Amino acid sequence: MDEDAKAVATALARESAADGLRRLTDLLLRVADDDPGLAAIAQELDRITEELDQITEELDQITEELDRITEELGASDDGRRPVGVDPVAGRANACAPPLEVWCLPDGTAGASGSLGITYQGPRGLVHGGVSALILDHVLNVALSEQGPAAAGGELSVRYHRPLPLYRNFLATGRLSRGADGELRAVGEITVAGVVAVSAARIVGGRGVRM
Amino acid sequence: MDEDAKAVATALARESAADGLRRLTDLLLRVADDDPGLAAIAQELDRITEELDQITEELDQITEELDRITEELGASDDGRRPVGVDPVAGRANACAPPLEVWCLPDGTAGASGSLGITYQGPRGLVHGGVSALILDHVLNVALSEQGPAAAGGELSVRYHRPLPLYRNFLATGRLSRGADGELRAVGEITVAGVVAVSAARIVGGRGVRM
Numbered sequence: 001m002d003e004d005a006k007a008v009a010t011a012l013a014r015e016s017a018a019d020g021l022r023r024l025t026d027l028l029l030r031v032a033d034d035d036p037g038l039a040a041i042a043q044e045l046d047r048i049t050e051e052l053d054q055i056t057e058e059l060d061q062i063t064e065e066l067d068r069i070t071e072e073l074g075a076s077d078d079g080r081r082p083v084g085v086d087p088v089a090g091r092a093n094a095c096a097p098p099l100e101v102w103c104l105p106d107g108t109a110g111a112s113g114s115l116g117i118t119y120q121g122p123r124g125l126v127h128g129g130v131s132a133l134i135l136d137h138v139l140n141v142a143l144s145e146q147g148p149a150a151a152g153g154e155l156s157v158r159y160h161r162p163l164p165l166y167r168n169f170l171a172t173g174r175l176s177r178g179a180d181g182e183l184r185a186v187g188e189i190t191v192a193g194v195v196a197v198s199a200a201r202i203v204g205g206r207g208v209r210m
Numbered sequence: 211m212d213e214d215a216k217a218v219a220t221a222l223a224r225e226s227a228a229d230g231l232r233r234l235t236d237l238l239l240r241v242a243d244d245d246p247g248l249a250a251i252a253q254e255l256d257r258i259t260e261e262l263d264q265i266t267e268e269l270d271q272i273t274e275e276l277d278r279i280t281e282e283l284g285a286s287d288d289g290r291r292p293v294g295v296d297p298v299a300g301r302a303n304a305c306a307p308p309l310e311v312w313c314l315p316d317g318t319a320g321a322s323g324s325l326g327i328t329y330q331g332p333r334g335l336v337h338g339g340v341s342a343l344i345l346d347h348v349l350n351v352a353l354s355e356q357g358p359a360a361a362g363g364e365l366s367v368r369y370h371r372p373l374p375l376y377r378n379f380l381a382t383g384r385l386s387r388g389a390d391g392e393l394r395a396v397g398e399i400t401v402a403g404v405v406a407v408s409a410a411r412i413v414g415g416r417g418v419r420m
Contacts, residue, residue, distance in 0.1 A: 129346030136339030
């Protein structure tokens with residue numbers, strides 16, 4: 001295997017591991033400790049818990065090894081970042097929501113997909129802060145097409161209606177200029193064409209008073 | 211082992227597994243594909259990738275089993291939620307940042323800790339959307355002390371200065387009334403006493419125009 005093929009294989013293994021972590025995170029949350037059906041399957045869960053303990057031990061061994069390697073590499077955070085590290089768009093980051101994130105040449109940015117219980121706030125609904133996280137990201141992508149990444153300024157998020165779990169949604173962002181000529185990005189999360197959450201991102205502006 | 215002890219053991223195993231997933235997520239992101247030192251340790255990484263593949267296979271087997279159990283339980287999302295499911299405060303949720311979240315009797319809510327590369331936006335800094343996620347949560351906790359959980363309304367987040375990775379920060383939220391008598395929660399994230407991000411959460415208010 002040449003170096004390029006090896007790099008691709010490593011990246012794929014990384015994403016595959018992240019996918020596994022993502023699925024396991026979701027599934028661990030969906031089996032309730034106090035579910036009425038739990039007594040009937042307690043034995044089975046006991047076995048799975050034992051398996052999980054084993055895996056946790058293996059994770060401990062592997063993380064110790066990775067710790068050692070990270071130490072050998074020195075301050076690895078100063079190195080170039082691996083692809084997919086971002087907590088919203090990064091496919092190799094097991095905490096990144098399972099979304100497709102894109103940016104069109106016209107500066108329109110977007111993200112689509114649906115979210116499971118890992119991202120739940122009120123029962124059956126996406127956590128409002130997760131909607132803010134996604135919109136912040138999409139609006140910053142739209143802004144960053146204009147130059148260096150946005151810093152400072154403000155994010156305003158308006159919650160119109162609940163965003164359900166397990167429903168496909170579309171988050172979009174585009175550039176806009178305020179009445180004062182200030183550059184901003186505006187966008188929204190829609191489900192079946194209906195706006196659930198909208199947001200505006202102002203960079204370095206005076207903006208909204210806290 | 212009686213039922214209570216078993217429930218505690220299951221909850222601890224769940225949190226321990228989540229901790230393992232959290233650490234692995236962090237470590238997988240910190241070892242860069244294209245680090246100059248990588249060639250020297252390629253063999254070691256190959257071996258770890260193989261181990262990860264094996265674990266991913268085991269994860270697949272376990273998730274299949276959990277899928278089957280979830281199906282047997284019926285619509286498990288209608289059951290009571292297990293402790294620690296929340297994407298900000300839930301210790302059993304591997305995607306929840308490793309923070310201590312609390313609420314005092316006077317309605318003051320807070321979260322403290324530090325964040326690693328899993329939550330990185332610009333290099334070395336916490337993703338602005340992650341700050342918004344944490345503040346949304348803390349402000350909603352403060353508001354929820356007044357009655358049913360907050361819904362609708364607006365969240366405004368102002369970014370004053372960058373929030374570094376691996377630095378302890380304190381996020382706090384408290385109730386406040388606007389000039390119009392409207393109930394809101396206000397708060398901020400501080401590092402060594404200096405405000406990095408501030409926010410206001412208005413429930414159902416007319417609030418800021420998008």
